[in-house]
Amino acid sequence: MNLNDLSWNEVGEYLGKRSDILLPFGSVEEHGYHLPLSTDGDIVQAICEGVSDATGILAAPVVWYGVSNTTKAYAGTTMVEPETLKAYTRDILMAMKNSGFKKVYITSGHYSNAHVDAIKQGAGESGTRTEFLDFSNIDVSDILETKPFHACEAETSLMLYLCSEKVKMEEAVDEEVELKDDQLVPTKSGVFGHPTKATKEKGKLLFERIVGELSKAI
Numbered sequence: 001m002n003l004n005d006l007s008w009n010e011v012g013e014y015l016g017k018r019s020d021i022l023l024p025f026g027s028v029e030e031h032g033y034h035l036p037l038s039t040d041g042d043i044v045q046a047i048c049e050g051v052s053d054a055t056g057i058l059a060a061p062v063v064w065y066g067v068s069n070t071t072k073a074y075a076g077t078t079m080v081e082p083e084t085l086k087a088y089t090r091d092i093l094m095a096m097k098n099s100g101f102k103k104v105y106i107t108s109g110h111y112s113n114a115h116v117d118a119i120k121q122g123a124g125e126s127g128t129r130t131e132f133l134d135f136s137n138i139d140v141s142d143i144l145e146t147k148p149f150h151a152c153e154a155e156t157s158l159m160l161y162l163c164s165e166k167v168k169m170e171e172a173v174d175e176e177v178e179l180k181d182d183q184l185v186p187t188k189s190g191v192f193g194h195p196t197k198a199t200k201e202k203g204k205l206l207f208e209r210i211v212g213e214l215s216k217a218i
């Protein structure tokens with residue numbers, strides 16, 4: 001159930017029964033040669049739809065543009081500054097509160113520190129009751145062979161399960177994650193990790209684990 005698909009009076013009926021909502025954040029950023037720029041938003045939208053189906057909670061549409069400092073040099077990555085995301089988050093949450101929503105569960109498909117901090121600060125300024133559901137912390141080490149990073153085994157598996165038509169596996173290359181002075185060293189392809197280890201089956205297990213854990217938290 002998505003906020004965007006309802007009429008205003010149907011939203012009113014929902015608010016007569018319960019007053020919580022899920023708000024997902026994505027990014028518009030490169031994910032290697034083999035995945036589209038929509039990857040983070042596609043994944044978080046599907047996860048929120050899964051949680052909505054499991055719990056009955058309404059999901060809001062994805063906030064697409066985020067903070068993507070690490071990948072901004074790649075063509076197409078479209079980021080906003082942290083201050084902008086903070087203000088935008090605050091405004092969305094204040095509007096939800098004015099509509100009658102009393103609790104907003106926030107989650108994100110994109111996990112750079114600057115991005116998550118801006119969302120949390122905006123939430124704090126909104127005066128709306130919020131809880132950040134961080135699915136990057138869920139233990140999936142029994143499903144994956146390599147550590148989740150970016151355009152990696154985890155994200156590629158999820159995309160193969162959720163929207164395989166958007167994945168070009170023949171273009172996938174593995175690149176090691178390297179840090180220099182605490183900063184990520186950019187890779188040639190934009191991949192940080194091992195997407196060639198990705199499978200649809202792993203994606204299904206990841207999706208079910210994440211949806212299950214988030215639904216429990218709600």
Ligand SMILES: [Zn+2]
Nearest residue numbers: 039040151155
């Ligand atoms: Zn991603």
